[in-house]
Amino acid sequence: MNVDRLFDTLREEVKRSMPPDVSIKDIKFEGPIVVVYTDEYEKLSANDSVARMVAQNIHRRVDIRPDPSGLEDPSKVDEMIRSMIPESADIYDINFIEETGEAVVEAINPSEVVGKEGKLLADLRKESGWNVKVIRAPPIPSKTVSDVRGYLRANHDERQDMLEAVARRIARPKLEGEQWVRVTAMGGFRQVGRSASLLTTRESKILIDCGLDPSSENTPYFGIPEAQPLSELDAVVITHAHLDHCGTLPALFKYGYKGPVYCTPPTRDLMALLQLDNIKLGFGENKKTPYEAQHVRQEILHTIPLKYNEVTDIAPDVRLTFYNAGHILGSAIAHFHIGEGLHNVAFSGDTKYEKTWLFNPANTKFPRLETLVMESTYGGHNDMQPTRADASDQLANYLQQAVEHGGHVLIPVFAVGRSQEVMLVIEELIRTKKIPPISVWLDGMIWEATAIHTAYPEYLNSQLRTQIFQQNNNPFLSPAFKRVETADMREEICHSPDPCIVLATSGMMSGGPVMEYFREWADDEKNWLLFVGYQSEGSIGRTIQRGRPEITLNMRGKPINLKIRMQRETVDGFSGHSDRKQLMRYISSLDPKPDRIIIGHGDDRKCTDLASSIYKKYGIETKAPQNLETIRLR
Template sequence: MVIEERLKELRDKINEKVPAGITVSQVEFEGPELAIYTDDPKRFADEADLIRILARDLRKRIVIRPTILEEPEKAVNDIKSVVPEGAGITDIFFDADTGEVLIEAEKPGVVIGKNGATLREITKAIGWTPKVVRTPPIESTTVKQVRQFMRSVNDERKDFLRTIGRRIHREITNKDQWVRVTTLGCCREVGRAAFLLSTPESKVLIDCGEKPDNNNNGTPYLYVPEIHPLSQLDAVVLTHAHLDHCALIPLLYKYGYEGPVYSTPPTRDLASMLQLDYLEVIRKEDKKIPYTSADVKSYLKHSIVLNYGSVTDIAPDIKLTFHNAGHILGSAIAHFHLGDGLYNIAFTGDFNYGKSRLFNPAVSTFPRLEALFMESTYGGANDMQPARKDAEEKLYETVNKVLERSGKVIIPAFAVGRSQEVMLALEEGMRLGKIPNVKIYLDGMIKEATAIHTTYPEYLNSDLRNLIFREGLNPFLAECFVQVDSNELREKVVLGDPCVIITTSGMMNGGPVMEYLHNLAGDEKNALVFVGYQADGTLGRRIQKGWREVPLGRRETIVINLEIVTVDGFSGHSDRRQLMNFVGHVQPHPEKIFTIHGDENKTIDLASSIYKRYHIETHSPMNLETYRMI
């Protein structure tokens, strides 16, 4: 059946469902959604359950597009007359191509109304389809620029979404039934995550990252025949925004990929921020730049965002659902439903099966599950992390000890995730008098990443949301935090009073942490505190192992006299105990488990232990292997 025939069939079914008097002028696939164009969006709004019924019966994600729209100037006044005054509207933007109006408000719940009642009133009043976002407590330059850019490419986006929509909903021509996964990186190693999921009809790439120690083998095996040409890929799915998963996605566009990248909204924003920063770091180190900022824009232009729990067609025979992974903001376990009930497979990305200050634990219940690819960063038999409370007490103890001897605490941390966890712990420690009230300097992309966290509070756990929005206490806005935004201030921090410095990069492979190390490493009063995983081959791992002289550039070395402290327990990864518990709690139990994203001995040990305890078939795959699932 050709697409036009399919759309006509869907339009006929829609006309059977809609009440008399509502006209449907056009039906079109737009990305994973079915867009219904109508002259009567107000009547659709009156029928509160109609869209839900259509979505259920047609088994499609439905969006209503009005063909007749009120003038934006008049619509602004009508919106403000419908929405209660307490909403705190800060911005209204009209997208004529989609017929949507984006309303930014301090209290989005007031704009939405009970069960969406106020949104329906807005549609009835102006015809436009309203979407509501929260006004960020900390303004994010990245979010602002992403929104502006996405508005600037409206026409191209519309054409792209229609092209992708027709590709997703093409007729299945192959009668064979099989599912294969090819490992293109991240097996028996940490970094360069990339996996190719294939059926006779479709190909999907999961993640495309770099390796933290990228001097050798820093790129996934993107040249192998299974993935070429890149134009044959149906989709790229991004689990989260750490560079070992997202750094090289723009490279795909440089070499011919023109399809969508699916992620959660915060993952899209964080990934673009970190990709641009990644280019800047490489430029400063005088290394070969893998792609340009134009390729990052190509990624944004082709991005499609999905919220947790939204079941979405991404290929004729593949549905994708994201579930909370508990690792960093917007991190997701990607669950794929293949064929008409043929097979189900999930990729955890990085995940945390324990509650943290920022997030709820990773989801462990799925509708169906036959195979699971799970990370094993802390999969070794002795990889037990202390409780978060004990980790925080050790951090407080270290900070107190260093400040008492008039030293400075340097904490290298990932801009996304780890930095915010440490910030919350230190802020509470000061508020409760557990550590002295000193300045905490943030250097690198940390403040901007924190601003993005406040843009998406629905992705934070309920305790933190309540603290910020009900109790009016936003710990990220505490006076102790000071952004280092110039070389002059960095110099003052180095020469100034005892303090805490949280700075990127987390594994010390570049970034502003090198400035602090250069200036402060020689003084034994100071301390370098590791709060996250240090991959093999990184400078952080070498110092952690005890190196007392480390290279800075080609000619200079740094003598390490300052105290080295490792505070385990802040990781966004599950430890060995949690990994085993996760497997025990996963519902339904998978038939096969593949242990990935960990040092070789850890992935092998975890696979062996899972098999012994749970009698599930396990594999510790190597790179460049292909597994047939069915």
């Protein structure tokens, strides 16, 4: 059956599944979704069971939307919605998404928009004709979120063409013959950095992650025959927004890829933020990045965001589901169901199997699981981390010493994840008077990344959500936190005699504003350098962490020799990666247990050590492949 005939068949099945008294104006196919347009949307808006029933009948995701030809002009609807909603709702913004017919009201008090028993929200939908939804306005406005939404609105037609092309590719006729599944290591195996895996079946090719190596700037092995041509990839799946997992993704669009990128909504925004910042840092340090801003914009246009637990077709024989990985905001375990029960494989990305200050622990339950590809960053036999409480006490001790001696404290951090956890701990230490009041400066992308965290509260743990939205106590808005907005401010902080704490990127000291502070403060023994995140082998951070007394840095194109007299300490326990004990406990908690585990994302010794230990303790077949190896899964 060709694609057009399949679409016609699906349209007929949808019509048979819909209530007979509902007028259907059109049925279209957008990426993995079957879209049903109706001019009687208000009949269905209060009944979600219709879409679920249709989806069960046709075995595809279904979205019911108001007929776009009947939608009023957004500017008029904006005015009408605002007139109907009481001032007590405190509306922050109304975002119109024409491709879905949604009018998303952002309000400080969303219950005021919903009204008693949902009556006001129902009236808004009926009067406007739009699918009016309400969300809580983020406490910190995010320029990135606003820019991404605006760019998608401005390029609506181009995105629709892309979604239609993806839908046709997913629906192409299946090939006859023997079915098989293979995974090829394209980067990030027996190393930390440039994570990339190619999942290949008889029908399709899917790239999981597309990172760069922060210590060497090496990219994945794109030139291997299995991955060529890049334009023929069915999909790219990104587990999370750290650059070692997504830092080379825009280059795919530079070299001809025009397909979809699947990730969670916060991952889309965070990776765009970090990729654009990577271009900016490269320009400032006279380093050429493998892509330009236009390629990041193409990536945004081609991204199809998926929430946790949504089962979605991404190829003729592959369904994808994201599960919480507990690592950073929006981080996901990518689970692939291949064929009609042929094989199930999950790529863990980076995981944290512990409830942290920000997130719930990584998911352990799957419908089926034959193969797991997992990380081993702290998989070595002696890689044990202290508890979060112990880490907090250790940080408090170092900060107390530094402040008492009138020193500055420099904490290199990744903008996403560790920054926000360290902020939460410092806020609590100041609020509970465990350390004296002190200015905490945030430099780099930290403030904007924090704003994105507040835009997606559903991805935070329940305790933090309650604290922010019900107890009206947002630790990110503490007056202790101050944003470094200009180079002049940075210069002033560097030369100020007053004690302070600076959280600055980059986390491995491979560049960025952290190096400006380090250059000024390195030779004073009153100052402190505190490492709270992983420092990869070969990175500048790892070299300094090991205690070298002096170092030569290339700053602004000039070599600078620095003597390092400042105190250097490492505060373990803040990592977003599971330690050895947690990794083993994660395996024991998996339901169901996999038949095979493939180990990557760790130094050579840690990969092999963890693989051996899993086999000895659980009897599960394990492999720790080298980059460029291919393993047949089925």
